Amino acid sequence: QSALTQPPSASGSPGQSVTISCTGTSGDIGGYDYVSWYQQHPGKAPKLMIYEVTKRPSGVPDRFSGSKSGNTASLTVSGLQAEDEADYYCSSYAGGNNILVFGTGTKVTVL
Amino acid sequence: QVQLQQSGPGLVKPSQTLSLTCAISGDSVSSNSATWNWIRQSPSRGLEWLGRTYYRSKWYNDYAVSVKGRISINPDTSKNQFSLHLNSVTPEDTAVYYCMRLLVATGDYWGQGTLVTVPS
Numbered sequence: 001q002s003a004l005t006q007p008p009s010a011s012g013s014p015g016q017s018v019t020i021s022c023t024g025t026s027g028d029i030g031g032y033d034y035v036s037w038y039q040q041h042p043g044k045a046p047k048l049m050i051y052e053v054t055k056r057p058s059g060v061p062d063r064f065s066g067s068k069s070g071n072t073a074s075l076t077v078s079g080l081q082a083e084d085e086a087d088y089y090c091s092s093y094a095g096g097n098n099i100l101v102f103g104t105g106t107k108v109t110v111l
Numbered sequence: 112q113v114q115l116q117q118s119g120p121g122l123v124k125p126s127q128t129l130s131l132t133c134a135i136s137g138d139s140v141s142s143n144s145a146t147w148n149w150i151r152q153s154p155s156r157g158l159e160w161l162g163r164t165y166y167r168s169k170w171y172n173d174y175a176v177s178v179k180g181r182i183s184i185n186p187d188t189s190k191n192q193f194s195l196h197l198n199s200v201t202p203e204d205t206a207v208y209y210c211m212r213l214l215v216a217t218g219d220y221w222g223q224g225t226l227v228t229v230p231s
Contacts, residue, residue, distance in 0.1 A: 003157055034216035045209055045224050046158075051217040089158055093216035097176045100148075100216060102158035 004029065004090055004103035011109040012080045020106045022073045022090035028101050030071035034093035037066055037075045041086045049088075050075060077108070085110045113137035115210050115222040122228050123204075129197040129229075133210030133222050140186045140193055141166045146213045149184060149195045152224075153206035163213065164193055202231045 005023040012018040022029065022037075029035055035053045038046035048057050050066035053073065063078045073092070077084050090103035119131035133147070140147060146165035152158050162174035164184045174182050183196045197204060210222040 032216070036217050038218070045221040046218070047221075048217065048219050051219070057219065091158075091216070091218070097173075097179075098160060099163065099173055100160040100213070100218075102160070104157055 002101075004092060004101055006088075006090060006103040006106045008104075009107045009109065011111055012077075013111045014080055014082065016080050017076060017078045018080060018108060019074055019076045020088055020090075020108070022075070022092075022103045024071050024073075024092055024101070026071060027096075028071075028092040028094040029068065029073050032093045032095070033068070035066065035068055035073040036091045037064075037073075038089045038091065039084075039086045040089065046089060080110050082110050084108060113212060113220040115212065115220055117208075117210055117222040117225050119225055119227075121226055122230070123200050125201055125229055125231070126199055129195070129200050129204060129208075129227055131195045131208055131210070131225055131227070132192055133194070134190065134192040135212075136191075138212065140164075140191050141188055143167060144214060147184075147186070147193045148211045148213050148218070150209045150211050150218075150221075151204075151206040152209070155203075156206070159206075161195070161197075200229045202229050205229045 010018045037050040040046045053068045094101040114136045116134045123129045146163040148163040149161040162184045186193045207224045211218045212220040
């Protein structure tokens with residue numbers, strides 16, 4: 001099972017929006033509504049930000065939103081803040097032998 | 112609030128077995144809704160799902176193809192924890208290892224991570 005494809009980097013000024021894409025196949029993203037997004041600060045464990053494509057866990061700001069079209073999922077961070085600067089990873093249920101597949105990761109920089 | 116606390120050595124010699132433990136609080140390893148997973152992260156391989164154990168009237172395991180044959184993940188109901196054993200390690204197994212609770216396909220709780228180094 002190959003990793004999901006994300007752009008290596010994305011950036012925006014405070015208050016702006018940034019959208020990160022995550023491209024897979026019909027065997028993962030396209031086949032299931034089980035896409036999650038994680039935020040990871042240096043030296044820390046990943047933190048769940050979005051699950052089941054569009055849902056936000058309690059405590060995650062509504063500036064974070066998710067969507068999916070076909071084999072591509074997206075995470076949008078609106079109203080960028082300094083603390084949003086981090087690495088972001090998508091994941092998808094993939095079934096079969098490899099239950100979960102992760103994205104390659106995107107470093108978000110707040111300019 | 113669920114918490115996962117990892118323990119285990121940070122240095123493993125080549126060809127030996129990597130062993131880590133994840134102690135669970137706030138949930139049960141015998142939960143009928145959660146699965147208990149190990150993930151690793153390295154610069155070369157990114158985030159990689161390794162395997163899981165879970166209870167649905169009996170115990171099940173699933174393992175990633177990349178490590179199948181070298182891995183076992185075992186529950187310990189008496190201590191409410193689960194463990195990872197990866198044998199015949201090489202420097203390519205050097206990574207930060209995380210335990211994680213997965214609800215269907217959502218990893219909502221993660222351990223703190225353990226850097227395991229296999230020297231060349």
